[in-house]
Amino acid sequence: MMSSIKTAWTWIDDRTGIMQMLGPPLKHHVPRNAKWWYVFGSCTLLFFTIQVVTGICLALVYAPSGDSAYDSLLYLDYVVPGGWMLRAIHAWSSNAMVFMMLVHMTQVFLHGAFKFPREMTWIFGVALMLTTLALAFTGQVMRWDSDAYWGVGIGASMMGRIPFIGGWLTHLILGGPIIGGDTLSRFFSLHVFILPGAMIGLIGGHLMLVLRHGISEEPKKGGPGEFVDKATYRAAYKERMKKHGVPFFPDAAQRDMVFCGIMLIVLVVVAAWYGPIGPSPRPDPANILVNPRPDFPFLWIFAILALLTPTIEDYLIIVAAPVVLMVLFLVPFLAGTGSRLASSRPIASLSVVLLITGLLVLSWLGVTSPWSPHMSAWTSDAVPPVFVKGRTPLQLQGALVLQHSQCRNCHSLDGLGGKRGPELGDVASRLSRDQIIRQVQQGDGNMPAFGKNLTAAETDALAAFLYSCHPPGVQPATRPGAQIKQLIELDKARANN
Amino acid sequence: MSDQHDPASESATATPAKGNRRNFMFKIGAGLVGIGGLLVAAPILGYVFAPAFSNWEKRRSWIDLGGVKQFPVGETVLAIYKNPIFGPTAGEANEIPCWVRRKSETEFQIFYINCAHLGCPVHWFEESKLFMCPCHGGVYYEDGSRASGPPPRGLFEYDWQVVRDKLYVYGGELPNLQIPGKTPKDDITPLTIDGVGYLGGKEVKTS
Ligand code: FES
Numbered sequence: 001m002m003s004s005i006k007t008a009w010t011w012i013d014d015r016t017g018i019m020q021m022l023g024p025p026l027k028h029h030v031p032r033n034a035k036w037w038y039v040f041g042s043c044t045l046l047f048f049t050i051q052v053v054t055g056i057c058l059a060l061v062y063a064p065s066g067d068s069a070y071d072s073l074l075y076l077d078y079v080v081p082g083g084w085m086l087r088a089i090h091a092w093s094s095n096a097m098v099f100m101m102l103v104h105m106t107q108v109f110l111h112g113a114f115k116f117p118r119e120m121t122w123i124f125g126v127a128l129m130l131t132t133l134a135l136a137f138t139g140q141v142m143r144w145d146s147d148a149y150w151g152v153g154i155g156a157s158m159m160g161r162i163p164f165i166g167g168w169l170t171h172l173i174l175g176g177p178i179i180g181g182d183t184l185s186r187f188f189s190l191h192v193f194i195l196p197g198a199m200i201g202l203i204g205g206h207l208m209l210v211l212r213h214g215i216s217e218e219p220k221k222g223g224p225g226e227f228v229d230k231a232t233y234r235a236a237y238k239e240r241m242k243k244h245g246v247p248f249f250p251d252a253a254q255r256d257m258v259f260c261g262i263m264l265i266v267l268v269v270v271a272a273w274y275g276p277i278g279p280s281p282r283p284d285p286a287n288i289l290v291n292p293r294p295d296f297p298f299l300w301i302f303a304i305l306a307l308l309t310p311t312i313e314d315y316l317i318i319v320a321a322p323v324v325l326m327v328l329f330l331v332p333f334l335a336g337t338g339s340r341l342a343s344s345r346p347i348a349s350l351s352v353v354l355l356i357t358g359l360l361v362l363s364w365l366g367v368t369s370p371w372s373p374h375m376s377a378w379t380s381d382a383v384p385p386v387f388v389k390g391r392t393p394l395q396l397q398g399a400l401v402l403q404h405s406q407c408r409n410c411h412s413l414d415g416l417g418g419k420r421g422p423e424l425g426d427v428a429s430r431l432s433r434d435q436i437i438r439q440v441q442q443g444d445g446n447m448p449a450f451g452k453n454l455t456a457a458e459t460d461a462l463a464a465f466l467y468s469c470h471p472p473g474v475q476p477a478t479r480p481g482a483q484i485k486q487l488i489e490l491d492k493a494r495a496n497n
Numbered sequence: 498m499s500d501q502h503d504p505a506s507e508s509a510t511a512t513p514a515k516g517n518r519r520n521f522m523f524k525i526g527a528g529l530v531g532i533g534g535l536l537v538a539a540p541i542l543g544y545v546f547a548p549a550f551s552n553w554e555k556r557r558s559w560i561d562l563g564g565v566k567q568f569p570v571g572e573t574v575l576a577i578y579k580n581p582i583f584g585p586t587a588g589e590a591n592e593i594p595c596w597v598r599r600k601s602e603t604e605f606q607i608f609y610i611n612c613a614h615l616g617c618p619v620h621w622f623e624e625s626k627l628f629m630c631p632c633h634g635g636v637y638y639e640d641g642s643r644a645s646g647p648p649p650r651g652l653f654e655y656d657w658q659v660v661r662d663k664l665y666v667y668g669g670e671l672p673n674l675q676i677p678g679k680t681p682k683d684d685i686t687p688l689t690i691d692g693v694g695y696l697g698g699k700e701v702k703t704s
Contacts, residue, residue: 067588153616160673167675172549178671181586284589286577288618291631305615306633310649371634375620406625420634448636448644453626
């Protein structure tokens with residue numbers, strides 16, 4: 001039996017030349033110290049492969065048509081056997097792919113692996129990153145639910161900020177003047193044909209370049225490859241690989257396999273546990289009781305857009321975004337030689353720390369979105385009893401005005417309510433009564449003016465109520481900041497308890 | 498010069514005459530492929546980029562929002578209309594909501610649902626007389642002007658007119674900062690009922 005398989009294989013190999021083709025890439029020498037840091041790239045590729053396979057499977061049922069896409073998702077989730085699991089794997093593997101790609105990129109950056117002669121490998125990598133993000137965005141649109149509908153709207157509105165060609169671009173992307181069936185079809189073509197095609201081409205190029213220049217060594221102080229000098233690096237690297245290198249297969253590949261295997265198991269467990277992502281409510285714009293949120297790779301952008309002032313926002317979208325992209329592409333030319341050791345590259349290391357912290361914080365803010373009004377806080381959260389106990393009739397009337405004017409969509413009382421504006425439970429210790437009235441009537445950049453909407457009597461009652469809101473033991477403010485000292489002491493006392 | 502890279506001319510056996518002929522043939526071939534390629538590319542590019550260059554203004558139209566009685570004076574209510582420009586597969590994405598504010602007996606304001614910041618659907622709050630946006634917290638006053646938050650301007654407004662006691666809205670566009678909703682006067686097509694054209698609630702000549 002074994003021997004006949006062997007004969008068959010020898011015949012196939014002889015007639016196809018398959019080992020002649022695959023042998024050199026598999027056996028090419030890689031640095032002996034390329035260990036666990038080097039598994040993330042292969043893992044990203046693995047997740048992409050899963051996306052291709054599950055994507056093709058989903059396309060067996062999914063209907064890329066504005067009037068039936070949503071129903072085909074429900075059909076996949078609830079009727080087609082195993083449909084929900086495939087949707088879950090596709091969604092979580094997409095998240096995992098974005099995540100792994102970022103880890104891989106960080107590793108390459110920190111190890112200075114983008115330096116001479118691997119500049120093009122990095123450039124292909126950045127292009128791959130953009131394509132991956134584009135796939136993630138268009139994939140979110142495939143769900144064709146309310147998040148997708150309004151997400152496309154946000155994308156179109158961002159395009160609309162670009163001078164001169166904004167309107168033109170919007171129509172091109174939407175396939176018309178408004179979001180409709182043609183919009184979904186356009187995104188479908190992108191998600192299923194154009195972007196994966198580009199992806200496969202870019203991956204091919206990326207891998208070809210990896211083979212051409214070899215895998216860079218993990219930089220060690222005083223170790224080989226710590227410094228990159230254009231004149232000597234190539235020959236020295238070749239020499240070292242010849243002497244100390246190990247064949248990629250199986251020496252390095254075995255670690256890839258272990259890591260990828262673990263990640264596959266994690267993926268299936270997560271997919272089975274959490275299930276598919278979405279769909280959110282139907283893509284019916286007439287249902288306006290929605291809370292559009294992007295998928296995780298874009299939460300940080302969502303947060304930035306909420307936190308910027310209107311004046312600099314345009315510059316960020318039109319100028320800063322392309323500049324950042326340019327810088328990413330140019331990284332290997334800005335620092336193409338020199339030490340590859342992260343500890344000798346303070347600016348590089350610091351930028352990584354700052355970028356990761358920034359992305360994490362912004363994404364977290366995107367999840368909690370404290371700037372968004374709680375659209376139903378005024379109807380769902382009652383005024384906590386401590387705020388009505390012992391109040392005068394005028395103050396109680398003010399509490400009603402507060403509830404009725406939906407102040408709590410943006411302000412909280414004792415933590416209950418919106419977070420856009422400051423907490424009102426202790427407002428009297430910060431603002432004098434006159435200041436409260438001014439703020440209510442005139443607002444400021446971040447608060448609407450209620451002058452027109454409240455009668456004098458209502459404003460009076462509201463101010464009376466708010467002026468009664470101060471922590472026990474803290475006197476209400478008579479002039480701005482008068483109570484700061486007391487507040488600080490109160491905080492100290494709280495901390496001591 | 499150009500035949501330096503022609504493999505034919507490098508071949509030792511090729512006579513100069515043969516080389517020239519091949520060279521000539523190559524040029525013809527390149528020319529033909531170029532022309533043919535352009536001929537094929539033109540319809541493809543035209544097809545893909547058509548939405549960007551089409552005159553969508555021409556396809557917008559007046560849509561009946563119903564009798565004016567439905568809109569009490571001094572109130573702002575949600576109205577839904579069917580988008581006039583759509584393909585066969587738009588489905589429910591075609592049901593476009595808008596906020597109709599009746600300022601007085603004769604005056605209306607119709608706001609796009611889309612926040613002027615980045616297009617999320619704004620909600621009207623009757624009690625506080627504010628529009629609020631669920632995405633980044635943009636707020637607008639009753640008349641659509643910007644109250645607070647990230648929006649750079651007030652809500653986008655539709656063109657409207659009242660004809661024979663019915664409210665009509667000029668729909669069919671997703672507004673953004675470059676396409677701010679209202680249509681330039683010359684581009685707007687009159688509403689025709691029984692062969693009579695109307696603009697701004699008044700009869701106009703139709704061509
Ligand atoms: S979309 Fe409304 S505030 Fe951003």
